[in-house]
Amino acid sequence: MKYTIFPTDIWEPLAVWQHFEGEERVYWHDTQVNRVIVAAGRVKSITEAELPEYPWAWYGQTFFETVNDEAWQNMGNELVVFTHYYVQEEGRVYWVTAAAAPPVIESEPIKPVAHSYREAGGDDYEAWQTLFGHIQEGIASGEVTKVVASRKVTLESDTPFDSTSIIGRLVAQNQGAFIFAYNKGDAVFLGASPEVLVRKRGQDFMSYALAGTMKKDDIHDQGARLLADAKNRYEHNIVVDMIKATMSDLCDRVEVKDTHIMELPNLYHLRTLLYGHDTEHSILTMAKALHPTPAMGGEPRAAALALLQQYEPYERGLYAAPIGWVCGNTPLFREAGDGLLIVGIRSALIHGKTLYAYAGCGVVADSDCESEYKETMTKLQTIMRAL
Incomplete structure (x- = not known):
């Protein structure tokens, strides 16, 4: 396909999202x-070999290889290319489109929506205790050293959840994060992730080890305490080591930077950046080798994932899974x-009037059930505040 670059005076990306x-x-x-x-405007699913024919390809890989939950059907496990790409970067704003001309869009201010909703399903702490107990049994037996447990909270509304408004608030409230939304059929998966699985620039790879969390409060020097x-x-170093x-298996050299604090609006994380140099492997090869890191799954990986599949009471779909862009024949x-x-x-x-919010935390031998549950509550605030 032939793509053309067109300048534009549209500076409100939410208007572009809403238009489509x-x-x-x-x-x-x-x-x-x-x-x-x-x-916007799906063209098709492509192979890596076809990348140079398109500007960018959107990639999603479900957490587990198979998905049975209807809510996640047809979401992920493909490289998707589109007709239209609206881009803001380096002080420029432009379209890259396979159409004869870019779409005509009214760039009006987006009005945020105050959602009215209720939590469905009742208190899930007892279910959390059960999952936590199974994980601790696995740790005590030596089967695993860490497992990342998670929760799914279901919210219901009398009117459809407004993805445009939620995205706008996620952007405004989460500086330093990667704000994403993927809409396919009547499903919208969105969020504000602080964590890079892998970045590739030429022959250089980078990954985050992000594990270890402390909620913000008024205590002095919380970052230093974390x-x-x-x-x-201990939890963080499991992720760094893996x-x-x-990366050492795929790269000819790997550099591990010092661990430092990543500050987010409502909490602190431990973060270590790792860099690798490699001339042979693709970003998808690296992603498939890394996913899930012990920050998302556990360690050892196979045992932790088997435990989650057996005891976590829902399917993760794209939650905690790799998503993002792979470059093809792009501008610049x-x-x-x-x-x-x-x-x-x-x-x-999001499915219309229903929203499933997700949050997880790493469980190790010294973890406390109630404290870890409270940590998931803090992480859920990223979505709750955006409503």
């Missing part, structure tokens, strides 16, 4: 570098095959 309601579409805002891509906390450092070992001369894949956490799946 009813079509398959993607919203992406990397608030770290202020890059926005809104894509850095010195033995339980959180990512380093995996990026290399085909470059890209950025994050993990879909701090997220929710």
